[in-house]
Amino acid sequence: MEIVGWLLVILLFVIGMAGTVYPVLPGALAVYGAFFIYGWLISFEPFGVWFWLIQTLIVIAIIVADYLVSALGVTKFGGSKASVIGSTIGIILGPFVIPAFGIIIGPFLGAVIGELIIKTPWKPALKAGVGSVIGFFSSVVVKVVLQLVMIVVFLLWVFAF
Structure with missing residues (x-):
């Protein structure tokens, strides 16, 4: 059962990291879920209150940073709330509408269309569209770093403590 547990943990880590780029995947929640899979299939013993507190705070930081960093990219380039909403819709729909490049074109077009709707x-x-792409990539970097921190903390807790 331990091998199955580790395989599922690794699979969830991979899904979580893929989710940093592809917003349809659960991202940080997949990484967080891996801790429960480890606990249920192997052992909850290594985890205490501090582990769960640290990991939960990182997940909250990822969720907040994801939106704020993307929105900051748009607004730093002169975008309004309409372009923030448009780029968010574009991030979600883009990969489905344009499978190969939708993850980049989606937020760009969403921000541009959002601005054009309000007569910009x-x-x-x-310019707001460019900001949305820069914000998206900045958000990906932040999420990758924080999710790697989550995984490292998990590994330290399991193997070092």
Whole structure:
């Protein structure tokens, strides 16, 4: 059962890391779920209150940072709330509409369309679109780093404590 447990933990870690780029996948929640799988199939013994507190705070930070960093990218490039909403919709729909490049084109087009809907001229709308792509990539970097921290903390707790 231990081998199955570790295989599922690793699978959830991979899904979680893929979720940093592909928003349809659960991301940080998959990594967090891996801890429960480990506990149920192997042992909850290594985990105490501090482990769960640290991991839960990191998950909350990832969720908050994901939205804030993306929104900051849009607003730093002159985008409004409409482009933030548009880029969010584009991040979700883009990969389905344009499978190969939708993850990049989606937020860009979403931000541009959001700005054009509120009658923003083309040039500032395009600038907001660029900001949405930069915000998306910045958000991915933040999520990758924080999820790697989650995995390292888990490994330290399991093997070092």
